Amino acid sequence: MLLTRDLSLIQQDIAKVKSLLGVERLDLLAEAEPRVLNAEVVEEVLEEMNRLMPGSDCSEVLIEDPSWISRLEKGRKHLGDDPD
Numbered sequence: 001m002l003l004t005r006d007l008s009l010i011q012q013d014i015a016k017v018k019s020l021l022g023v024e025r026l027d028l029l030a031e032a033e034p035r036v037l038n039a040e041v042v043e044e045v046l047e048e049m050n051r052l053m054p055g056s057d058c059s060e061v062l063i064e065d066p067s068w069i070s071r072l073e074k075g076r077k078h079l080g081d082d083p084d
Contacts, residue, residue, distance in 0.1 A: 013039040020046065021059045033066035041069060048072050 049058035
């Protein structure tokens with residue numbers, strides 16, 4: 001997906017994700033989970049995490065374990081909330 005997107009859009013997403021997570025760098029997170037570079041995905045994951053874990057610092061949880069992105073995606077597919 002990243003290869004087909006305009007560089008300026010990727011840079012905008014990176015800036016937004018940095019802001020959402022309160023981090024300076026995303027390189028290690030992106031190595032662990034490349035979809036962390038997609039701001040829409042990160043926003044959706046943070047919303048779902050906040051719903052599941054109210055009162056938790058979900059940004060910090062996601063930073064510590066970026067596999068939340070794939071786990072929540074898999075969960076939605078198994079529960080039938082995913083349109084695919």
